[in-house]
Amino acid sequence: MRLIFLGPPGAGKGTQASRLADEFGLCQVSTGDILRQAVADGTPMGKKAREFMDAGQLVPDEVVIGIVRDKLAGPECAGGYILDGFPRTTGQARALDDILSDFSAPIERVAAFMVAEEAVVERLSGRRTCRACQAMYHAVFAPTRVGGVCDKCGGELFQRDDDREQVIRERLKVYADNTEPLLAYYRERGLLTEVVAGGSVDSVYAAVRAAVGV
Numbered sequence: 001m002r003l004i005f006l007g008p009p010g011a012g013k014g015t016q017a018s019r020l021a022d023e024f025g026l027c028q029v030s031t032g033d034i035l036r037q038a039v040a041d042g043t044p045m046g047k048k049a050r051e052f053m054d055a056g057q058l059v060p061d062e063v064v065i066g067i068v069r070d071k072l073a074g075p076e077c078a079g080g081y082i083l084d085g086f087p088r089t090t091g092q093a094r095a096l097d098d099i100l101s102d103f104s105a106p107i108e109r110v111a112a113f114m115v116a117e118e119a120v121v122e123r124l125s126g127r128r129t130c131r132a133c134q135a136m137y138h139a140v141f142a143p144t145r146v147g148g149v150c151d152k153c154g155g156e157l158f159q160r161d162d163d164r165e166q167v168i169r170e171r172l173k174v175y176a177d178n179t180e181p182l183l184a185y186y187r188e189r190g191l192l193t194e195v196v197a198g199g200s201v202d203s204v205y206a207a208v209r210a211a212v213g214v
Contacts, residue, residue: 109211132154
């Protein structure tokens with residue numbers, strides 16, 4: 001299987017991609033993870049990425065795409081993969097098409113996670129992180145036994161800046177402006193299936209499996 005999972009922050013793409021990858025032996029490709037790994041490994045593309053990151057600049061598309069290409073060409077992804085949150089723009093989608101054309105291995109299905117904005121805001125704004133051990137909790141869905149105190153180590157819980165409501169809504173706006181046009185791009189190619197992602201983890205996983213035909 002060669003799949004793409006699209007959706008706004010907090011839609012549950014990563015959770016579902018990890019579960020599907022584990023069940024079917026697929027490679028989960030998250031651009032954030034492989035970018036950090038390329039930098040840590042000191043690959044040619046990783047070194048280019050570090051130059052921009054050290055300067056406090058966004059890593060340009062051509063570098064991100066190069067890192068994705070390196071990952072997909074590796075043995076880990078030979079048996080199939082899930083691109084988790086990539087591409088983010090139609091420009092990246094066209095570049096990905098070119099890469100996969102070289103491999104003679106086009107994308108087979110794109111799952112678009114559809115979830116209401118207010119549900120995303122509730123999911124993300126309720127997250128709390130332990131300052132000491134980085135354990136994650138949720139003020140509503142997964143609270144600690146003692147408010148503000150980590151169950152694992154007793155550390156102080158805090159809300160990350162990117163989990164504040166104003167920041168979340170801005171991230172959703174950026175997604176809508178830049179990424180939602182991808183839905184039309186893949187719909188025109190007959191690859192897109194929408195997944196209602198507002199239910200339980202198990203119900204969403206069942207919908208994901210149906211969407212990708214397994």
